Amino acid sequence: MRQSQLFTKTRKEAPSDEVAKNAELLIRAGYIHKEMAGVYSYLPLGLRVLSNIENIIREEMNALGGQEIKMATLHPSEKWKQTGGWETVDVLFKLQSRTEKEYALGQSEEEIVTPIAQEYVASYKDLPVAVYQIGQKYRDELRAKSGILRGREFGMKDMYSFHESQQDFDRFYAIAKEAYLKVFTRAGLDAKVTEATGGSFSEKLSYEFMVLTDAGEDDIVYCPSCTHCANAEVTKVKEGGTCPKCGKGVLAKARAAEVGNVFDLGQKYPKAFGFTYKDKEGREQTPVVGCYGIGTTRLMGTIVEVFSDEKGIVWPKSVAPFGVHLISISGASGEDVKKEADALYTSLRQKGIEVLYDDRDLRPGEKFADSDLLGIPTRVVVSEKTLKENKFEVKDRKTGSISMLSLPDFLLRLPLIS
């Protein structure tokens, strides 16, 4: 992508109606556009990041045996009335058409996925099965806040699994948790598996995946020596106490953002819809259901909160919109520089590297400032200086380390870079 053709531009100043770091940086850099409180549009760069996040999730859910689907987000009110959610889920967006028919906007999809599963699952032979989707969710939050961390419309991956028994559910639940940790690790984050309440729809404990950041909304109590971690709302052992799991660590308290969660839904939804299957003996049985969510847009915001500095964003390589930011410093009489940069742009793309090429006719300082703000992991500069040495200047956005590399050396390093 040539930056001169890019739809968006950067801004020097953050908008006055944003306080959250994630929103300030993402808007300044042109990744997102605020539509209204809690609702954002994703622009070319932002969509690239979001797609990278979604693809990581997609790969891990597929590895788990999940099958991707795309469910309706405009829901008939009847199904929500059938489960009671129409009255009890206060964040549910309800709307009425001109014909007075009522609808809900999807804030979660149990009401939709359960009847679909019911249609295709008739026998124990059809179980277990897991389906997931990645898409928009709508929640009528009384107070949207923290940029893209808590919106009224947001991106979410939600998966639902159906099982013959509680034991089979428990088996899958455990491997799903592991898959979740893989997702967050691949996205560059260190997420803690956290015990929490099941919310309004499960009496059992659920597990939340928490990333330490002051921008989060939850307080967690965790052990520095082992993996024990609990939401402050449920834990009986407080900060400063001894870890109940390993018996050694002194529990610490921290602010965290919930980037994912998994729930044991039991049989509530199949029961609401009369969903049964036949077991080996031909008896009617009710399946056990689990649901598993990851907030994709919140994950993106959390990454920005965790990985940024005073100059801008510092994307982890796995989610960055581009692998390489190529900058030409051609000056007034830099036709040779331009030619060389064009050539490098072409050869990098031929190697399958995603490159943002700043071919604009701007002063170097402005290009560098933009580059730091955008946060692409590797910056490559072509200038009269580098031309003389017959090398390229390669800078790592995260460490700031600069090295002069010949083209073969650079290409050799590329697998590590992107």
Next chain:
RNA sequence: CGGGAUGUAGUAUAACGGUAGUAUCUACGAUUCGGGUUCGUAGGGUCCGAGUUCAAAUCUCGGCAUCCCGACCA
């Protein structure tokens, strides 16, 4: 939903009740070219609606919007 605050060019900010100014931006012309060069010319604004007043960006009321704290939060 309770409380608090704020709404001025695309963006960010000034203006005692009395000429809406500055920076950035955009366009054009010069100048400069390794960390947001410098100069010139031009463009563009008081959230909406009432009220008070000779006069309202400024005061009052209503609406709408945005942010913050809390409550809430699948």
